[in-house]
Structure formats: C-alpha cells, structure tokens
Amino acid sequence: MSAPPSADDGLSPSELATKYGLSVSGARVGLGDYLRQMWGRRHFILAFSQAKLTAQYSQAKLGQLWQVATPLLNALVYYLIFGLLLSTSRGMPHEVFIPFLVTGVFVFTFTQNSVLAGVRSISGNLGLVRALHFPRASLPISFSLQQLQQLLFSMIVLVVIMVGFGSYPGLSWLLVIPALALQFVFNTGLSLIVARMGAKTPDLAQLMPFVLRTWMYASGVMFSIPHMLAEKDVPGWVTDVLQWNPAAVYMDLIRYALIDGYSASNLPDHVWAFALGWAVLAGSAGFVYFWKAEEQYGRG
Numbered sequence: 494m495s496a497p498p499s500a501d502d503g504l505s506p507s508e509l510a511t512k513y514g515l516s517v518s519g520a521r522v523g524l525g526d527y528l529r530q531m532w533g534r535r536h537f538i539l540a541f542s543q544a545k546l547t548a549q550y551s552q553a554k555l556g557q558l559w560q561v562a563t564p565l566l567n568a569l570v571y572y573l574i575f576g577l578l579l580s581t582s583r584g585m586p587h588e589v590f591i592p593f594l595v596t597g598v599f600v601f602t603f604t605q606n607s608v609l610a611g612v613r614s615i616s617g618n619l620g621l622v623r624a625l626h627f628p629r630a631s632l633p634i635s636f637s638l639q640q641l642q643q644l645l646f647s648m649i650v651l652v653v654i655m656v657g658f659g660s661y662p663g664l665s666w667l668l669v670i671p672a673l674a675l676q677f678v679f680n681t682g683l684s685l686i687v688a689r690m691g692a693k694t695p696d697l698a699q700l701m702p703f704v705l706r707t708w709m710y711a712s713g714v715m716f717s718i719p720h721m722l723a724e725k726d727v728p729g730w731v732t733d734v735l736q737w738n739p740a741a742v743y744m745d746l747i748r749y750a751l752i753d754g755y756s757a758s759n760l761p762d763h764v765w766a767f768a769l770g771w772a773v774l775a776g777s778a779g780f781v782y783f784w785k786a787e788e789q790y791g792r793g
C-alpha cells in the first residue's frame with residue numbers, strides 16, 4: 494500500500510515557508526531595525542575592539558609599545574629618505590618639518606590600518622559570523638574603533654614630539670577632537686565598504702596595501718602638496734584635487750591644530766566643509782552599502 498498524499502504536495506518552497514511561519518535565517522532587516530540592533534550591540538562592539546587591541550601585540554616582548562614604535566619607525570625611515578636625501582621639506586624649518594612628518598604618518602596610519610582591518614573583518618572572522626547572530630556591521634566598526642584607540646594611545650608620544658620641537662599646547666589643539674571624530678566616521682565608512690568587497694573577494698586583502706601606498710604618496714604625508722607642486726608645471730586643479738582628497742584633508746587639519754609654524758595658508762579653501770562632507774558621504778554610503786549585503790555574509 495502506498496502512503497496517502499501529503500497536504501504539502503505541490504507547494505513551492507516559498508508557500509511552504511509561509512504555511513509554517515518560517516523565515517530566512519539571517520535575513521536582512523530594515524535599515525531602522527538594523528540601526529537599533531547596532532545600538533543594542535554597542536557594548537559588544539567596544540569590548541571586541543578592546544580585546545583585539547590587547548591581543549594585537551600579546552606575543553611581542555615589547556607588547557603595546559609597538560603601537561607607538563611602529564609609526565615612529567616609519568616616520569624615521571621617511572625622514573631619512575624624504576627629509577634628508579630628497580629634501581622634500583622644501584624650505585620648511587627643521588622644527589616644523591619633523592612634527593609635520595610624524596603627524597602625517599600617525600594620522601594616515603589611522604586610516605590605513607582601519608582599511609586593512611576592515612577588508613578582513615568578515616572573511617577573517619567567518620567562525621564568529623557563522624556561529625552567532627548579530628549585525629555584521631559590528632565587526633568593521635569595531636576594528637575601526639580599535640584603530641582609533643591605538644591612535645589615541647600614540648597621541649601621547651605625538652604631544653611629546655610637538656613640545657620637543659617648540660609647539661606648545663594652545664586652544665588650537667582642541668580642533669584635533671572634531672578632526673579626529675570626522676576622520677573616524679570617514680574611516681568607518683570606508684572600512685564598511687571594503688569589508689563587503691573583501692567578504693566576496695578575499696584576494697582584495699592582498700591588493701589593498703598597494704592601493705594604500707599609492708594613496709599615501711598622493712596625500713602629502715612626507716611633503717607639503719602646495720610647496721612641492723609650486724615648482725612643477727602642473728595645472729592648479731591638480732593641486733586642488735590632491736589637497737581635497739580625504740587623507741590630506743584630515744592630516745592638514747590636525748597639523749594646523751598642533752604645529753605652531755604650520756600656517757593656515759597651507760590649508761585648502763573650505764577645508765572643514767570638505768572634512769564634514771567626506772565623513773558624511775563615506776559614513777552613510779558605507780553603512781548602507783554594507784547593510785544591503787547583510788544576509789550574504791558567512792554563506793558559501
């Protein structure tokens with residue numbers, strides 16, 4: 494005798510799901526609900542970033558000192574090559590050029606490390622993504638927050654360098670707070686963008702260092718863009734484009750805030766408007782772009 498026909502025979506998968514009240518596991522919720530979920534995971538985001546920061550150099554004998562030593566060693570190398578051998582200071586006084594260079598290295602490293610961590614934030618944490626249900630944007634945001642904490646730790650050394658070369662604390666130093674806040678939002682948005690791209694194409698993590706190195710050389714980390722291009726036969730719009738790129742904007746703002754000899758004439762026009770615009774554009778676009786692929790992360 495054959496079994497009696499099932500009441501579910503002939504129903505499509507979507508009809509079966511509707512009949513039994515099933516939903517897609519990890520389905521993307523609305524943007525408003527997603528934001529509320531993110532706020533509910535705020536303690537996890539902070540704790541995860543602190544844990545990653547503590548574990549980053551746990552195997553090294555110098556431990557957390559490498560947070561400061563790494564950008565300082567980079568600055569030393571750039572000073573020997575660009576400051577002494579290539580003379581990229583272009584008449585900038587010694588007591589201005591060294592703080593100028595160190596600030597540029599520290600600030601650009603903040604963006605660089607946020608992007609490098611973001612591109613691996615999903616593909617490098619698949620076990621966590623597949624095991625637990627939480628808003629996946631928590632990961633790239635947490636990694637960006639980790640880099641901000643690392644930068645704040647390094648700022649102690651930066652302050653010592655500023656004072657050592659004659660730039661003393663003043664009211665202008667307070668401008669560092671909104672500048673870093675805007676850069677953090679920009680970095681987070683960029684991290685979200687590359688996180689989605691890196692989740693689909695893991696090889697992007699191998700390409701990203703070359704992209705970032707090119708970006709660094711185009712952003713005036715080791716030289717003043719207007720001073721360097723003043724001697725070149727290039728159209729004025731080239732200087733404007735290079736100065737308006739977000740990495741250069743945030744570096745210039747922090748240099749202007751901290752270095753006494755760094756004149757406002759080195760800043761591009763409407764620099765704060767550009768800093769705000771880049772932060773809003775990258776932050777909002779990056780968050781929406783990442784959210785749209787929420788249900789795809791960890792699958793396949």
